[in-house]
Amino acid sequence: MSQTTVIVGLGSCGLAAGAGKTYQEFNRIRQTDKLNFALKKTSCIGMCFREPLVEIIDDTGKYLYGDVEISRVDEIIEKHIKNYTPVSEYIIESENFKSEDARFFDGQVKITLRNCGHMDPENMDEYEARNGYKALRKISDQNIAPDKVIQTVLDSGIRGRGGGGFPAGMKWKFARNNSSDKKYVICNADEGDPGAFMDRSILEGDPHSVLEGMMICGYAIGASEGYIYCRAEYPLAIKRLNIAIEQAREKGYLGKDVFGIPGFDFQIFIKEGAGAFVCGEETALIASIEGERGMPRRRPPFPAESGLWKHPTNINNVETLANIPWIVYHGAERYAEYGTENSKGTKVFALTGKINHGGLVEVPMGITIKDIIYKLGGGITDNKKFKAVQLGGPSGGCIPEYLSHTTVDYDSVNATGAIMGSGGMVVMDETTCVVDVAKFFLDFTQKESCGKCTFCRIGTKRMLEILTRITEGEGRESDLDTLEELALTIKDSSLCGLGQTAPNPVLTTIKYFRNEYEAHIRDKKCPALNCKKLLTYEVIPEKCTGCMACAKGCPVDAIEGEKKQVHNILQDKCIQCGLCYTKCKFEAIRLS
């Protein structure tokens, strides 16, 4: 009988859900009870909604447990480890059992996330055991020329996963064709979209795949140094990257004549970003690495021609690079089997918002939004009505329910006015006000604008002012026209992607939900009952018991009524704080 293995998911999401304590509890009981099971760490497998996750592997098979809070550890050890009786009520999936939640994995194809949640990210041997560094070894063994590698990347059809969607192979080719004594590879790990955590999960779960991707790129374009620009808010990712780089150096995978390829010297350094969203833009990112303030530069010249310290530079994001070893190892054809005509392969999405199964999914291009939300995502929380999905973060746009048959590929998503972006997918239900959502994203871009381009700097502020006043019932008839006018000038005359896309959330919500804006402006009403200033709170006389809880709680004394009498809310005093609504135990307060 072989040893039982317990693997605890210790990504940032797991740790946030208490997985660290769960791990310690397993360890504590193992020591006090002198138990002989192996305790290992892994990272996130994407199922955020059931964290902490623990996988137990024994002779009878693999069991994935969800919601393993510290209090449940004892029970699982007692029953499963000591007595081989799996605790079925916590099991999400095992070889002969699939809970409803396990449908989350159905339809996913794990290429980028092939190792996430399946190995200890701090153990290089485990990476190598899962075909890690085999792509580089293949290049070395078969003496594959740099141009051939680039051709493979071109043939795979992979497009930049950071949002731009530019064919990665083309970028590599440009960088290769620009001759220079020094070239650089940059991994853009400055994931800044609210609600996006694809890159973080990859870095935390499979750092070596990113390093290997960078090294392949370095070999292909003729670079000798790589920089990973990672936001400082990702301390675990940085820690694991550092460990991985150190391991790769020790093993000679970084340094001189890497993988025995004569003349191929490669080093990787980490540069921590200081949290500016605009540094995700490639020229701003380069400026930041150079020690300048992270502000976009004019293109051309493009980085492939004159990038970091004016040398040819190739920048890809984390997700793109993590795919590269798989593509090179398995061949372009295997990758191109997935996806659509113009969008090959798979894409990772971070599902968040009003969805039952929030988490990280990897799906083949061409799947519909509906399938992602209902099949993988388990539908809308509390069975509310699905309203729209925001794709591409603050640079992206809103896709309404009636377009949910839209397939996920670059062309189809762009046709809606949204963008694929880096993969943030925020799901909204009927209680989400789209004006408020647009305001949220614009508030974000307005604050993150570097301040250089006039229209972006001032225009986003002015748009935010208008949106704010609309949500406060002060909107004017002309506001929609002004918003569109401002939006178009900002898009047209900004230097970088931030400005060029900042108005997208506003433009798409106006496009698909114009009547909702009009309701705010003309009727001073928020149909989603979300914008507080536009709400009225009323007492439902039939339900009110006169308990006075609401009146006592009201901070502005806007509720009158004697004990055991039906209360009344004075609308001219009410500040729509909503306290009465939450205080009432009899659901006697109505919103309208």
Add this chain to the structure above:
Amino acid sequence: MSKLINLTIDNQKIQAPEGANLLQVAKDNGIEIPHLCYHKKLTPTGACRLCVVKVEGMRGMVASCAIKAEEGMDVTAFDDELEEARKYLLDYLLSEHNEQYDGNYYDEFRDLKLRYGLDNPENRKFPSIWKELNYPVDDTSPVLRYDASKCIKCFRCIKACDEVQGKNVLSFAQRGITSYIIGGYDHWKESECDGCGECIQLCPTGAIVEKPHAKQINVENGIEKVRTTCPYCGVGCQLELWVQNGKIVRSNGVEDVSPNYGRLCVKGRFGYEYNQHKDRLTTPLIKKNGKFEEASWDEALDLIARKFKEIKEKHGPTALAGYSSAKTTNEDNYLFSKLVRIAFGSNNVDYCTRLCHASTVTAMLRSLGDGAGSNSIEDYENSDCMLFTGNNIIETHPVTATFVKTGKRKGGRIIIMDPKWTPLVKYADIWLQPKLGTDVALLNGMIRTIIHENLIDKDFIEKRVDGGMKSFKALSELTEQYTPDYVEKITGVPGELMQEAARIYAKAQKPLIATGMGFSQQVTGTHNVFSLINMCLITGQIGKEGAGLNPPRGQNNVQGASDVGASPFTYPGYIPVTDDENRQRVAKIWGVPYESLDGEKGLSTVEIMQAAYDGKVKGLYIMGENPMVTDPNLNHTLEAIKKLEFVVVQDIFHTETTPYADVILPAAGFAEKNGTVVNSDRRVLRMHPAVNPPGQARQDWEIITEVARRMDSSIGEYNDESEIWEELRKAAPIFTGINYKRLEEHGIQWPCPDENHPGTATLFLDKFNTPNGLGVLHPVHYAEQSEKANADFPFLLNSGRILYQYHSSTMSRRNDSLNEFANQAYVLMHEEDARKHQFMEGDKVKITSKRGELQTVIKVSNHVLRGELFMPFHYSEAPVNNLTRDELDPYSRIAPFKLSAVRVEKVR
């Protein structure tokens, strides 16, 4: 020259260089496309978007500042749609902008606002929000004020600081609409901002304004602008002085004109205040019973003439001597030397050049035939190797340094040879830090490296060096003993580093050397420069465009004063006084008998004082010099000056020297002068008067001619300065082709043989100016310094300048702005020495040498080597020259200001 292409802008057919900036092309052809962030000195930013145009074949409106002119381009710069877009954009910008305008600067933004009718609120779409944005004001700088509410984030200031001045002090803080400009990490005062004010000059909206006179100035009312040359160092920056009610209220750099192209340093921009300081001398003063009393000009001039004549009659012509001045014009200096030669009757005329670059000039004259810089200031921009020997160029020639920094940015390498850290070290590739006084050994080591690694230019040696390979062999043999180890032992410079520097220099295509006081002001000053020239000659790194040897000059007319003959050794145009033929030629021009002109060399600056000490010189005429601060071994100078029978000081202030005068004459200041000066790259530049001299102060040349006349000895009759120049250019062949008219627009670099000649940017292209046209090698050995540190005087003291003060500081210290930056004497001491001798930062100390003593305070700093000290020499309360020696370099008679053995003791 790039190829010319044809394009059309608003139906106007235009020719422009291919690839030129489209906005600039339009501007140059009279089409003023509105813009704010663009400035032709800066790389385009593309932020303001006002310059949008339509280009046939391009989508939508494009920023013309970001487009290059191409063949066949069809551009629409003005139509209704574009104008509407610009108006919309201005409206936009105005909403975040504080529109208060107090008239003390040109507001390009306001002009556009008026042009588009946006001063009328009814024409505006966007309500103003600047007040709620709570923009900060940074008032901390001594010279400028930044108001973020007036800033449109055009980046001109940041780029002015980065790209033009190479200082990189300014940056952008915060994000989005709350962003604004900061100096350093936050406050201007705590930043590395040195107050050059380039940002002020390029700010289009008055967000950065200068503090002095801010309240008085109204740009639209009664400002007269006068172009002249800066009175400070030898860069010769062209200033535009703003005069209001007879007072200078601002100084801007003149754009588009060499040598500074609008750039200035803190002194050029804020150092004009002295000219109108209350301390200015306004009336002649005669010492009576030990006290100065006001006198009339007649009284003073008659007394001077009488006394000088008496001395001449009693003791002969050589008992009289004159100090001419690097701070006065060519015309003044020319007449002063004429006065000495004709009225005094000797060649006893010299000036402070003997204290600065005399050794450089001596070595250059002997080896190359000319003592002036071989190149132009702009050449630094395109040099691939810049070697600075004893030259603190950022502090002493700040505007030249901006070209150096541009050169660095373009890929040029910087090598510094200096025992003391200078700000340029931050930009340097290699810093060689030899012990004081060991330069010859270091250079011989470099020469040996070059020879051993076969980096010499044999062809050049054979064709252009006197004696060819034979002379080279002698040098090669002499330097053979200077192995890296040996050199390291003498100089303390790691042998490897010395070799690397040699390789970079020898392999460069266009290397430039800028040599300074650190090299020249030594007992071995001439030898130092001989070695330097030896290195130039064997590598062929001189006598070609962009390469050569340059001694940047310390004052605005050090070069000119020598050029026009204020020298005991040479006549105008560097013709030796001993050249009979020339004396005959000049005698004719001057209208004096040839025999009356002395053919013997005169006494040099320090020798004049020594002769005074010895009783050989009895009468001294000092024009605009302050030997009681600037001469070496001041105690000795004091003895000497006291022994003089009669001393005249002609100056603009009371100085440390005036107490020893018998008569003090009030002269005109720089802003009151008409005439010419010559800068470090031999460029003759105009001075124009902006204001009138105060009180009864007179022009120097007028005083000089009066003195001569009253000595019954005419040195010529002139109505104005141009008449003097006309005579001067006959006397000095290097100036023949230069006249005032030609100088109105641009300076001209001598030699300029005729009026159609453009001037000479590079010297020695075909031949050297030695008699046979060949360069001469002067192999020299390293010699130990006679002055050494010992038990009594354990430290070696170095002296020099700082950015904010200037020479004996009679000028610079009369500017509050400059004093706010730096106004205290100090001595730098290495921290290990400080620890060993238990000195703390700020300790009051007494410094003593064999010659004298002074008191100052300690600054602990590793900018000096252990065992060495450094003091700025500007402060008369701590006069470094109490400590220095008057032991002279045998060739050039320069004094070794850079090395004095001293001891340091705490003052209780």
